[in-house]
Amino acid sequence: MCVSRLEAPTEESPFLLDRIVIESHADIQAIQAICDYVYIDVKYQKSFSGTIPTRNTDARKYLSFAxxxxxxxxxxxxxxxxxxxxxxxxxxxxxxxxxxxxxxxxxxxxxxxxxxxxxxxxxxxxxxxxxxxxxxxxxxxxxxxxxxxxxxxxxxxxxxxxxxxxxxxxxxxxxxxxxxxxxxxxxxxxxxxxxxxxxxxxxxxxxxxxxxxxxxxxxxxxxxxxxxxxxxxxxxxxxxxxxxxxxxxxxxxxxxxxxxxxxxxxxxxxxxxxxxxxxxxxxxxxxxxxxxxxGFYPQGNLVELSSGEIGLIVEQNKVDRLKPKILLIQDGSKNPIEEKILDLSLNLADVSGKRYGVKQVIRPQDCGIDLTKYYQDGKFTKEYAVVG
Missing domain, CATH: 1.10.3210.10 (Hypothetical protein af1432)
Structure with a gap:
């Protein structure tokens, strides 16, 4: 199922995104810890079997530690x-x-x-x-x-x-x-x-x-x-x-x-x-x-995704350590883009329709990224569009 909205106020939620795909009993336990009921996206539930959800950037969110x-x-x-x-x-x-x-x-x-x-x-x-x-x-x-x-x-x-x-x-x-x-x-x-x-x-x-x-x-x-x-x-x-x-x-x-x-x-x-x-x-x-x-993918590390896009890990996933939350900062051609938050635990698809995954951890210098400048420019306290 896909949770489209939580009963709990956003600021009390440990989830970076309001839309949460339930894939394990651990997901249910995490949600139960903060609210008694949730709203389910029925259309998503019916279409999810055998398919991968596509990209959407309507929602916006602050990073969890902003x-x-x-x-x-x-x-x-x-x-x-x-x-x-x-x-x-x-x-x-x-x-x-x-x-x-x-x-x-x-x-x-x-x-x-x-x-x-x-x-x-x-x-x-x-x-x-x-x-x-x-x-x-x-x-x-x-x-x-x-x-x-x-x-x-x-x-x-x-x-x-x-x-x-x-x-x-x-x-x-x-x-x-x-x-x-x-x-x-x-x-x-x-x-x-x-x-x-x-x-x-x-x-x-x-x-x-x-x-x-x-x-x-x-x-x-x-x-x-x-x-x-x-x-x-x-x-x-x-x-x-x-x-x-x-x-x-x-x-x-x-x-x-x-x-x-x-x-x-x-x-x-x-x-x-x-x-x-x-x-x-x-x-x-x-x-x-x-x-x-x-963790395998700690905050502050850069990764190249299966799509070729470059992102900065901004939050770990304690349930599935291989699916962190990532701030996308370069496209597949390694050009700067407007930053967006991507949650790998939602099993989203890239622009080619393939499921996102981490290809490799890379050094900032290898793709011309200065993390100090990101810090100085206030990138960690901004509001971002959410890929979902």
């Missing part, structure tokens, strides 16, 4: 600016404010719990020129998200967020000509780069009121479960829970980010690398829960 996006983004930006200041203080040998860092992490925890989708999306808006600070910010948010998935207490969410934010502070003691070198490092340069874990430990140990577990994470986040990492070759029996967790999200964000010496890899390729390293490099349960947490 109302709280700016407030959440402000928290993200404030914390990002703080970590830049902290890193500058460390580079120049000044004391940094531990209390300010803890307060910023606490705000991030609150926003992750209130609006995890927006925080996840913001981690995908990357700036190569600000890699170290932005990477630390992203690892903080992703660590909190994974901790939330693991049912951590509020206290532990704040601790693991602090660990994630501060895990790479030792890089501020690495000479810039090595840290920002565009090519491969020489052996002696690699030795210096790897000392960032020792430098990070020393920086955090010299600061007052730092959570002691953050010292371990800064020192050990490049260790492997099998004892093949650095700097000490520790194995899983001596690594802390937070170290193992941060190692997973640190690797993910590093793989998916552009750096001066390499291009970032697509999301699914990064997940494949984590899976391959389970039990040898990474805690298997944390990798599995991380995938559950961010």
């Amino acid at each position: 109302r709280s996006f700016n407030q959440t983004a402000n928290t993200f930006q404030r914390t990002g600016n703080l970590i830049k200041t902290v890193m500058d203080d460390i580079r120049f040998g000044n004391q940094f404010s531990v209390s300010a860092v803890k307060q910023a992490v606490s705000e991030c925890v609150d926003k992750v719990l209130e609006n995890p989708d927006t925080m996840l999306l913001l981690t995908q808006i990357k700036d190569q020129d600000q890699y170290t600070a932005q990477h630390s910010m992203n690892v903080c948010i992703l660590s909190i998200l994974l901790g939330r998935e693991l049912n951590f207490s509020m206290e532990d969410l704040n601790k693991v967020g602090f660990c994630g934010l501060m895990h790479d502070v030792g890089k501020m003691k690495v000479p810039l000509e090595i840290l920002n070198k565009p090519g491969s490092l020489e052996d002696y340069e690699m030795d210096i780069m790897r000392k960032h874990t020792l430098y990070g430990r020393n920086v955090l140990m010299s600061a007052r009121n730092v959570y002691p577990g953050a010292v371990d994470v800064a020192y050990d986040h490049h260790e492997h479960l099998a004892g093949t990492g650095y700097p000490r070759g520790l194995n899983k029996t001596t690594l802390s829970i937070f170290t193992k967790l941060v190692a997973v999200v640190d690797t993910y964000d590093a793989i998916t980010s552009d750096r001066v010496y390499q291009r970032g890899k697509p999301h699914l390729m990064a997940l494949g690398i984590l899976v391959k390293g389970m039990n040898l490099q990474y805690e298997a349960n944390y990798v599995t829960q991380f995938i559950n947490c961010i």
Whole structure:
């Protein structure tokens, strides 16, 4: 059946669209949770058997997180600016404010719990020129998200967020000509780069009121479960829970980010690398829960559809993770179009009459898309036509 209207007011509905195709018992349970009765499109019900609904763009809708996006983004930006200041203080040998860092992490925890989708999306808006600070910010948010998935207490969410934010502070003691070198490092340069874990430990140990577990994470986040990492070759029996967790999200964000010496890899390729390293490099349960947490198609990733169109994932589908909601931004010829929201769970047809599906996850740079500009232009708080 096709639900054409819900009893519940739109603002209380978890559904991005007012038209919902019921395809499973889970769909029914989700609707029952918010209303007692619905309106059914009988014509659609009769015609749906053996056919695919065609495109229509009459309805309009805001993205599910639009109302709280700016407030959440402000928290993200404030914390990002703080970590830049902290890193500058460390580079120049000044004391940094531990209390300010803890307060910023606490705000991030609150926003992750209130609006995890927006925080996840913001981690995908990357700036190569600000890699170290932005990477630390992203690892903080992703660590909190994974901790939330693991049912951590509020206290532990704040601790693991602090660990994630501060895990790479030792890089501020690495000479810039090595840290920002565009090519491969020489052996002696690699030795210096790897000392960032020792430098990070020393920086955090010299600061007052730092959570002691953050010292371990800064020192050990490049260790492997099998004892093949650095700097000490520790194995899983001596690594802390937070170290193992941060190692997973640190690797993910590093793989998916552009750096001066390499291009970032697509999301699914990064997940494949984590899976391959389970039990040898990474805690298997944390990798599995991380995938559950961010999904196969997380917010902020670009996809090419079976139609050749390009879209930005704006909402995951918790019932069917392979059918997210997408903001269409380029046509099949890769030309810009007026943005429209497409819900893959409705099994809609493209202009050729074929059912929509995701062909591949792609990098923004590969199709000339700047996610930072989308953010700055207010694209995440606009009202859009709905394909349906």
